[in-house]
Amino acid sequence: MNIMIDQLSQTPIYEQIENQIRQIILSGELETNYMMPSIRKMAKELGVGIITVKRAYDDMCNEGLLVSIQGRGVFVASIDADKEKEIRLTQLRERLSELKVFCDTSDISKQELIEEITDMYND
Amino acid sequence: MNIMIDQLSQTPIYEQIENQIRQIILSGELETNYMMPSIRKMAKELGVGIITVKRAYDDMCNEGLLVSIQGRGVFVASIDADKEKEIRLTQLRERLSELKVFCDTSDISKQELIEEITDMYND
Amino acid sequence: MNIMIDQLSQTPIYEQIENQIRQIILSGELETNYMMPSIRKMAKELGVGIITVKRAYDDMCNEGLLVSIQGRGVFVASIDADKEKEIRLTQLRERLSELKVFCDTSDISKQELIEEITDMYND
Amino acid sequence: MNIMIDQLSQTPIYEQIENQIRQIILSGELETNYMMPSIRKMAKELGVGIITVKRAYDDMCNEGLLVSIQGRGVFVASIDADKEKEIRLTQLRERLSELKVFCDTSDISKQELIEEITDMYND
């Protein structure tokens, strides 16, 4: 589990942690019931505060990707891959819907939009 | 000029104002040198503080879309088409950048993203 | 007397008027005791408020370049050209003194300074 | 970091703060990532309001000389030498622009101006 923190980023540290853990779990790198590093250990490794890591773990528990068990630790939740994927896609569609409104009111065509995305992925 | 404020939104009020004014100006709805509602009037209409509106106007002055003149008012700046387009694209890229972070951390590929967009435009 | 106002300039209108009147008087274009246009006439010609012109005239009276006589009008003061010039140069030296402090603390050499000035006058 | 405020000056307090911080940073006195005094501390030390200091910090963030990070503090940004120099020259040009208006309206020629500068540097 290799998590990188950018101390100067505008994105809150707890969110950086969440994003990377989410990516790792969704990529299938960790099995269900895998025990996450303890909050203290993770905080020490990343060089951030304990509260910050706790916030990240808590958020992921609410999200359903992690499960916290009193006195034992935090574990990777059992996930139905298809169902999870569908959730992500639904979230994506909501974001895309907002994006389309922006493009429509800004005179940006579908062509230009896709072109920008392609450029972005080529960097 | 119809601006709506969502007091419960996560996005700061001044940013909501900025986004909507920007949209209105870039859509060409307002002519160059159009006099914006005075800070006090706008604040009263929106039911927000004077400083909040001022902050929004200030930011847009820095952005180059408005010009503020002491004792006279705040006016729509003259913008050439190319510069206008560039502003829009810059905004688009900021949004796409956030979108990419979401996709990357959600195990959604470039392929899937473009596919979703294409579907959306076909509806 | 040809005075131009830039309504969109950041410089206050009354100051624009002052600068141009000062220039005209110092250039010797107007004789001593020349009667300036009335405040109302000047305001009408320039398309600005009466108060704005009054402010400009008042300031120039305090500066000693104009003399206001109750019920008669505003006139060009008698000026000792040499003395006036010396006053301007003294003011210039004060400004240059500040400028030098800025250059010294910003690692800008005399060479660079004069070069920038030359460039500026060539535009 | 020794900043002096002149409460009676015509230049706004936040601008006085900005000018002095800019000078300090551009002079190389502070290293990249140096943590600036907190807004509250600086405000208390200078005897001004919190918002005044915040305004100064905000402006310098927009200028690219500082970076503000929620919950952590405000830091000196990393600046490359060329960009630094360009900032200084831009500031110089703004000052020279004002100086030129003064000279033009005071019947002082480019020759006289440069002569005065040369004299000043010879003292």
Next chain:
DNA sequence: GTGGTCTAGACCACT
């Protein structure tokens, strides 16, 4: 009337 500056103080988000 307009915008520009400044204050004191409150509440929230992040570390």
Next chain:
DNA sequence: GTGGTCTAGACCACA
């Protein structure tokens, strides 16, 4: 503790 947002209200400069 840090910065970020927002308010209410005051005073000044400008037109």
